[in-house]
Amino acid sequence: DQQVKQNSPSLSVQEGRISILNCDYTNSMFDYFLWYKKYPAEGPTFLISISSIKDKNEDGRFTVFLNKSAKHLSLHIVPSQPGDSAVYFCAASRSGNTPLVFGKGTRLSVIA
């Protein structure tokens, strides 16, 4: 039973355009959500997070939107750059000391 789902295994976007990566979750107890970025042969690195008390969080070119009623979040990257090409993982947690639950990832390719 997959609690965090990233239904698009891959996404290709032209440089300068917007990249939108989607994530759905089933566990209504999740109240903290994170996006991680992973390059080949490296561990995931934290990108941006959002608490369930918010519906938007922005950090430079990266914005995460949370729709609690739909149990859906999305990561927007504007403008997309070739260096953004990586696998993006969505993760969720219940506040406090619970382990992160990850989606299977979406491979983003930004084409110059």
Added chain:
Amino acid sequence: KAGVTQTPRYLIKTRGQQVTLSCSPISGHRSVSWYQQTPGQGLQFLFEYFSETQRNKGNFPGRFSGRQFSNSRSEMNVSTLELGDSALYLCASSRDRHIMNTEAFFGQGTRLTVV
């Protein structure tokens, strides 16, 4: 400061053997978590250690075990290896288990191949 260090980086083992992977967390970090990454399943939680005690365990068979030492370094062990254990094993450290997981830093992982 030095990041999370995992050793070895690559490992090839034969079915039925056992393997031990090591993780040295960032200095001052007391929580260590282990994840298994496979192409089909993404990152799956194995276990979490804090102050030498296992605090959480994922849904993996008893062949997977771990421990944490007084200096916060952690090891995980997989016995009676199966082909399906081939994966990237990732370790993440954080200062305290009661903070938001933004503080979790991942190592580069150990790529285990079982033949």
